[in-house]
Amino acid sequence: MTGVDRGRRKLLQAAAAGGLGAGLVTSFGAVAPARAEGVERAEETEGAEGGEGTVRVAVLLYDGVTALDAVGPYEMLCRVPGVTVTMVAERAGQVRTDTGELGLVAERSLDSVSRADVLLVPGGVERGTTPPRTNPAVLDWIRRIHRGSTWTTSVCTGALILGAAGLLRGVPATTYWASRSYLADVGAIYTPGRFVEAGKILTAAGVSAGIDMGLHLAARLSDERTAQAMQLAVEYDPDPPFDTGSPEKADPELRELALKLIADAAR
DSSP: OOHHHHHHHHHHHHHHHTOOOTTOEEETTOOOOOOOSSOOOOOSTTSSSOOTTOEEEEEEOOTTBOHHHHHHHHHHHTTSTTEEEEEEESSSEEEEBTTSSOEEEESEEGGGOOOOSEEEEOOBOHHHHHHHHTOHHHHHHHHHHHHHOSEEEEETTHHHHHHHTTOOTTOEEOOOGGGGGGGGGGTOEEOOSSEEEETTEEEEOSTTHHHHHHHHHHHHHSOHHHHHHHHHHTTOOOOOSOSOSSGGGSOHHHHHHHHHHHHHHOO
16 A cells, blocks of 8 residues: 555545534535544444445435435445445345336345445435335434444435434434425424535435535545545536426426426336
C-alpha cells in the first residue's frame, strides 16, 4: 500500500467517524460540519462487503422497492475511493421492483450482515413497503445496524420503514410528497427539503432526491472535491423540460395523474 493510499484510507475513516453531529439538522442539501463522539467503524467480517478500512454501505432491498431509490444513491457512492456498496435483503437473491419488470440482486442476506457504516433504506409502493414495516426480522436488523452505523439513511417512503423501526420519533425528516402526512404516524417531524440531516439520520424526499442525498453523503465520506467529481462523472446536471417536479409546482389534476401512473404500474 502506498503512502497516498494509506492517507486516503485514513481520510475516509476520519470522514466516516465525523459524520454524526448530535442535534444537527440541515435540509435542501446544505452541508454543515459534524462530529462523531465514540462512533466505532464497522470492522467485523460479518459486516457488509469490504476489507479493513473500507466504508461499508448496506442497501436494504425488498420486493416492490423503487429501483431509482436504491440505484441513484448507489451510483453516487459506488466509485468513491474506499467505499463499497452491498445490496442486502431478507434472503440473498433477486427481488422484483415496484413495476415487476426489473429485478435487483441482493448479494447478502440480513443474517449475514451484522454491521455497516452506512445503512440505506429505499422506498417503494405500499405493497412493497408494508411487509418490511411489519416484519420483526427486518425491523430488528435495521435497529441493530443503526446502533453501530455512522449514517442511517432513507429515500422516499423508506423513511416510513425507518419510522416503523422506531428510529424517527421526534426526528426531523422528509419523504415522498404524497406520504408526508404518514411521518406523524411514526413520530417524525416533517421537514421540507430534498434531503434532511438530523444527527446521523439522513432522509431524502421522493425517488430522484436520493441522488442529491447520495452526493451529500459522498462528500461526507470523502470530501467535497471528490463528490463534485462524482457529480461530473455521472453528468448529473438536471435541466428537465418541465417544471412540475414538486407538488407545490403542480395543479391537483396533475398530482392525481402522477399517483395514478404509479399505482397503475405497480405489480
